[in-house]
Amino acid sequence: MELTFFSQLDSFLRGFPLLHEYDLLERLVIVCIYAVLAKVFDLLLIRSLRKLAKKTRMHFDDFLVDFFHRPFLATVILIGVLHACSVEPALPQSAAWIIPNGSKTLILMVWCAALSRSLSRTSLEAASRILGGRHIDPDIFLLFKNVSRILVLFFTILWILLIWQVNLSPLFASAGIVGIAIALAAKDTLANFFGGISVFMDRAYKVGEYIIIESGERGEVVEVGIRSTKILTRDDVMITVPNGIMANSKIINESAPQPRFRIRLDIGVAYGTDLDMVENLLLRVADENNQVVKQPAPRVRLRAFGDSAVNFQLLLWVRDPREKGRQTHLLLKEVYRVFNENNVSIPFPQRDVYLREQKVES
Known part of the structure; x- marks a missing residue:
């Protein structure tokens, strides 16, 4: 051997x-x-x-x-x-x-x-x-x-x-009693743990996506842990939300199902303006912006005849939800510049006040 x-x-x-x-x-x-x-x-x-x-x-x-x-x-x-x-x-x-x-x-x-x-x-x-x-x-x-x-x-x-x-037998025998005590003492922790499992299974949001939680905060998901979800707001403030709350709250995912975000710009022009020209100018502004996606294509809709203006709405999609504020700013500036170049008036609310003289009987 x-x-x-x-x-x-x-x-x-x-x-x-x-x-x-x-x-x-x-x-x-x-x-x-x-x-x-x-x-x-x-x-x-x-x-x-x-x-x-x-x-x-x-x-x-x-x-x-x-x-x-x-x-x-x-x-x-x-x-x-x-x-x-x-x-x-x-x-x-x-x-x-x-x-x-x-x-x-x-x-x-x-x-x-x-x-x-x-x-x-x-x-x-x-x-x-x-x-x-x-x-x-x-x-x-x-x-x-x-x-x-x-x-x-x-x-x-x-x-x-x-x-x-x-000897693990006494340990396992007492595990039931200890488990009940731990469950009562750490019910919030366990709720957050199972909430995290629920978040992973439901796939309501992922790291890198922009969400709005039920309390109103909006930001980018930077970490999805077992206990909590961390959200970075546009003010560079980190918000930590327990997964037990996330699993039972309404969540708006701005990055799903497509990684783009829709912007609606409400624009009013004066009565008497060429409406076809306004529509073409707004579409040109959207087409010249490199952050605006081509599909779906930008569109312009006439929404209402207001008290002081004809109300249009420019609808478009940007590539990244984090660009919402900046692109809204740039698009409005460009619309204002183009309207000035083409003598399109953006009216402001006006009211006519008539004074009637009342005769006093002698």
Whole structure:
């Protein structure tokens, strides 16, 4: 039967009587041998794999090499500690229980910390490159990222308890009572968590879109988290709204279903003006603006005969909702300039007051 690496190393070390006489020195030598092996693996295997990964077009292999590098080296050294604990003579009972379990715990924590760190540092662009350039929805990516970190932490704690042989039956038995207490104490937090899940599932809005919430605030969605949604207003004010409120509120999404925004400009001209000329001037103003989309095409509608003016409405779409205020400003300025050039009068409200003299009887 072929000998394992452990037994082969033990057989080799028996050839040194001094090491067998001083068991602490033997254990230290074993750990040093594993540390040297880890360095050899780093120099020969890991670096060779990194060079090969850089030659490929895929980014996933680069991610795997970077992910396995440090945890793998630490694992080799900690396996050396476990090997050192297994040689004769046996360690004292307390040390024989603490050191191996501590080493196993460190191995688990090294890998879980590496996974959690990779999840935290991975951006949307990096994840897209790792998956071969596939499109990833930002909201789904954030949901996966946040939930994955919570699951990694939960299973790490559970596995550590199993390593230390903690009886989990009483823990699970009392979990129902503790769960009820936590649910009552943290009902708002749980409502926000499930509200966040509802927001992700309903897809009412995404990061980068402009929304108006029921209380009237308008801004760009900059982050959709598990607990809350962050909105940046046009005044550069950050608003944080709990997802429990967002899930139960009316939300106007100005960026959906198409990433454009409609602007309505109400314009009045004096009675007696050539209406066809006014319509053509307004359409020309819209066509000359490079932020106005061509499809759907801008249009002009005659809305009403007012008390002092003939009321037109210019309807058009701009490429980005964040341009609403600026483009309204520029379009109104251009309309005023064009009307002045073409002698189109923009009337203001006027009232005629007649005074009637009343005769006084003598």
